[in-house]
Amino acid sequence: MISTLGTSSPETAAPAKIRTDGDYIRTLRPLLPKEAFQQKPSHIFHFLTWLSLALICILLAHLTSNVIFLLLISCLYGHSLAGLALFGHYLSHGSVLPPGLLRSCLEVVTWGFNLIPRTVWVHVHNHTHHPHAGTLKDSDRPWLTSEQTWLRKVYSMIFYPQKFERFPWFVNPLPLTHFVTYGLRNVIGVFWTQKNTLHFIPYQKPYTWQERAAVIGEIGFIATLQVLLFISLQGHFTKYYFMGILPPFISSAVLLIYVKTHHFPNPIAIHNNSVLATTSVIVHPLFNFIHSNLSYHSEHHLFPSMNPDYYPLVSQLLQQHFPADYNQIPIGEAWKRILNRSTFETLTILQK
Numbered sequence: 001m002i003s004t005l006g007t008s009s010p011e012t013a014a015p016a017k018i019r020t021d022g023d024y025i026r027t028l029r030p031l032l033p034k035e036a037f038q039q040k041p042s043h044i045f046h047f048l049t050w051l052s053l054a055l056i057c058i059l060l061a062h063l064t065s066n067v068i069f070l071l072l073i074s075c076l077y078g079h080s081l082a083g084l085a086l087f088g089h090y091l092s093h094g095s096v097l098p099p100g101l102l103r104s105c106l107e108v109v110t111w112g113f114n115l116i117p118r119t120v121w122v123h124v125h126n127h128t129h130h131p132h133a134g135t136l137k138d139s140d141r142p143w144l145t146s147e148q149t150w151l152r153k154v155y156s157m158i159f160y161p162q163k164f165e166r167f168p169w170f171v172n173p174l175p176l177t178h179f180v181t182y183g184l185r186n187v188i189g190v191f192w193t194q195k196n197t198l199h200f201i202p203y204q205k206p207y208t209w210q211e212r213a214a215v216i217g218e219i220g221f222i223a224t225l226q227v228l229l230f231i232s233l234q235g236h237f238t239k240y241y242f243m244g245i246l247p248p249f250i251s252s253a254v255l256l257i258y259v260k261t262h263h264f265p266n267p268i269a270i271h272n273n274s275v276l277a278t279t280s281v282i283v284h285p286l287f288n289f290i291h292s293n294l295s296y297h298s299e300h301h302l303f304p305s306m307n308p309d310y311y312p313l314v315s316q317l318l319q320q321h322f323p324a325d326y327n328q329i330p331i332g333e334a335w336k337r338i339l340n341r342s343t344f345e346t347l348t349i350l351q352k
Contacts, residue, residue: 019273084110088121093305115222116183118214132203261279263297264337
């Protein structure tokens with residue numbers, strides 16, 4: 001059963017048994033083809049496609065000063081940055097290439113275009129979020145009521161979707177820009193101790209000095225990319241606004257339409273359970289094709305290094321074997337739920 005310290009969520013259905021990730025994996029893994037767990041270097045084509053689109057956008061922006069055209073180019077460029085981030089996400093989990101120089105360089109480039117140092121992404125997402133998704137040690141979770149400070153309240157009200165009691169009709173669009181400030185806050189966290197009262201990351205594993213040194217180098221690479229972009233746009237500040245400032249927010253919106261629905265409808269629990277802690281959303285097949293099955297998130301948490309082409313098969317197996325645990329709902333319904341959540345969360349205890 002599921003019990004909550006505080007007010008329980010009406011959206012959370014209690015499964016018949018609380019399982020571990022190992023329980024799911026032991027059941028599902030033998031039913032999946034071995035090809036699903038083989039790296040697929042041909043997915044580098046995705047990187048080349050998104051990078052080519054990004055470079056074409058920069059060239060087009062170089063050739064025009066028309067504000068309407070620049071806005072359209074900016075939207076396409078921002079979506080291309082989101083595509084690079086999607087590739088970088090799967091690349092960092094090992095579904096494309098094995099660890100090595102080529103993989104590391106591609107990660108630096110893909111995340112550099114999105115203004116995030118590669119080392120920060122791997123530290124936060126791969127080494128902190130994934131092993132502890134939906135628990136107190138999850139770096140990406142909302143804050144609990146007991147953790148409330150004025151800074152966290154302001155930050156949450158701006159960047160986390162929620163219901164505003166005084167203005168129930170108001171829908172805040174700023175949570176869709178959160179990927180930009182998410183990257184910034186985690187970069188600040190590299191050099192800012194969690195003991196500081198103004199610290200605004202829910203949970204952070206300490207960085208080593210080697211990681212800090214790598215982050216400094218990667219920030220230098222990101223700065224170099226921005227300088228080269230500014231030069232390629234003839235030092236034109238209006239063009240740079242449309243190609244250097246606006247696109248990361250467009251990229252953020254594309255990504256967070258999915259990402260905010262992946263965990264925010266689910267409770268924060270004491271123990272990790274990747275299926276109960278995540279939500280997969282239903283979108284049009286065209287978006288699954290363009291966005292590399294990003295909508296299948298429970299599947300990704302169970303098998304992070306799996307070829308994402310096989311996530312629909314995992315979804316079918318979860319529905320067949322663990323229907324009470326598996327959360328899959330239309331993306332519109334997921335957004336309705338998270339737009340009715342409170343600013344701070346309560347803690348859920350999973351009990352057998």
